Amino acid sequence: MSSDAVILDPRSGMQALIDALDTAGYRVLGPVLRDGVIVYDDVVSESAMPTGVRVEQGAGRWRVFQDARPERFSWTPGADSWKRFVFPARSEVLRIRRTDGSWTTGQPAAPDRPLALLGARDCEVRALGVLDTVMLGPNHPDARYAQRRADAFVVAVTCGEPSSTCWCTSMGGGPQPHDGFDLRITELSDHAGHRLLVQPGSDRGEQIMAVLPGSDAHNADIDSAAHVVQRSVDRLPVRLPGAELPALLAGSELHPHWDDVAARCLSCSNCTMVCPTCFCSSFSDHTSLDNDEAFRTQEWASCFQLDHSYLGGRPVRATTAQRYRQWLTHKLQTWTAQMGTTGCVGCGRCTTWCPAGIDIIEEARAVIGSQMVAARLQPVDVYVHPR
Ligand code: SF4
Ligand code: SF4
Numbered sequence: 001m002s003s004d005a006v007i008l009d010p011r012s013g014m015q016a017l018i019d020a021l022d023t024a025g026y027r028v029l030g031p032v033l034r035d036g037v038i039v040y041d042d043v044v045s046e047s048a049m050p051t052g053v054r055v056e057q058g059a060g061r062w063r064v065f066q067d068a069r070p071e072r073f074s075w076t077p078g079a080d081s082w083k084r085f086v087f088p089a090r091s092e093v094l095r096i097r098r099t100d101g102s103w104t105t106g107q108p109a110a111p112d113r114p115l116a117l118l119g120a121r122d123c124e125v126r127a128l129g130v131l132d133t134v135m136l137g138p139n140h141p142d143a144r145y146a147q148r149r150a151d152a153f154v155v156a157v158t159c160g161e162p163s164s165t166c167w168c169t170s171m172g173g174g175p176q177p178h179d180g181f182d183l184r185i186t187e188l189s190d191h192a193g194h195r196l197l198v199q200p201g202s203d204r205g206e207q208i209m210a211v212l213p214g215s216d217a218h219n220a221d222i223d224s225a226a227h228v229v230q231r232s233v234d235r236l237p238v239r240l241p242g243a244e245l246p247a248l249l250a251g252s253e254l255h256p257h258w259d260d261v262a263a264r265c266l267s268c269s270n271c272t273m274v275c276p277t278c279f280c281s282s283f284s285d286h287t288s289l290d291n292d293e294a295f296r297t298q299e300w301a302s303c304f305q306l307d308h309s310y311l312g313g314r315p316v317r318a319t320t321a322q323r324y325r326q327w328l329t330h331k332l333q334t335w336t337a338q339m340g341t342t343g344c345v346g347c348g349r350c351t352t353w354c355p356a357g358i359d360i361i362e363e364a365r366a367v368i369g370s371q372m373v374a375a376r377l378q379p380v381d382v383y384v385h386p387r
Helices: 011-021 123-134 143-149 202-211 219-234 242-248 255-262 270-272 322-337 359-366 370-376
Strands: 002-008 029-035 036-041 052-060 061-066 090-099 100-105 115-120 153-157 184-189 194-202 215-217 281-287 293-298
Touching: 002 011, 002 219, 011 029, 011 115, 011 153, 011 194, 011 202, 036 061, 061 215, 115 123, 123 143, 123 322, 153 202, 184 202, 194 202, 194 219, 242 322, 242 359, 255 270, 255 322, 255 359, 322 359
Parallel strands: 029 115, 115 153, 153 184
Antiparallel strands: 002 194, 002 215, 029 036, 052 061, 090 100, 090 293, 184 194, 281 293
């Protein structure tokens, strides 16, 4: 018997978890199926969360299937990511109002409740860690990001059914979260029935777990969870040598393959908009028609936008080939030297949501040389939490 892991009913237990987080003062966010895609939104009832939903993903392809099976987490994430809640696509940062000859300034109020993210996959947990490194770094910490991110409670989920565009293990993660969460759920469905194994990752997690109506997990449950992890690992071939990419991509600035990609790339920015670690933004100022009010907004920007690199009267990266090269090599090569962490967690969103079906893995392989990639591929040491 494992005293620090509990078994929850997938429906009543999930509701108890939502209620416990709400009672503890969190704004509970979780997955919902809306307009044919999985998005994250406020959840007050477990019935709003997907049940029996599966997805098929490929380059430029996303399809949802609903069946009668009871699984809660048999899908993989869609275009939406938790980034939207800690770093909104558009937000007001300052408002100035003229009143009787003087000015008053105001900033948006801080969130009234910390977030609880229910159902974060390992790639998503790691993406939040990458964003934290960028946004909370000592040189230029983003106070608004810090407010939204503060005290966020993460309920992570082990991936039991990775999609064909997932490659987290190539980037040193997945399919089971091992860090950065407060609670971790592994969905089990075997001869002993359908159930959720819940394990704590922090003191806060243990406090929430203590009020859940679960039964103690047995060793057989832990073994079953290890089987889920191994099954996913077997479905996730290592597709790029993640740790070696900075060295392998070095010196590729003038590689002719960038022109090949540019012939297909629409420079639409989709890949950067769906990426859970892309952080570029721009600021713009606006005034009201009566000129009594002015406000400044921050919006997501993209290295695929022509004006993003506009310097000294011209764009530094004028061609699509230069912009795609900048994006891929920043993600897989130069981010590491700049931030001390990779810029890619292998979630596959950029491939799935590219309207041209451009696959970051295939393009990286073409630049590096697929023979070199194949020679360097080694099975990754996937961490399995000992509990
Ligand atoms: S790679 Fe795809 S998603 Fe990204 S800018 Fe080009 S066409 Fe758009
Ligand atoms: S670059 Fe692509 S695979 Fe990597 S984290 Fe961003 S969206 Fe995911």
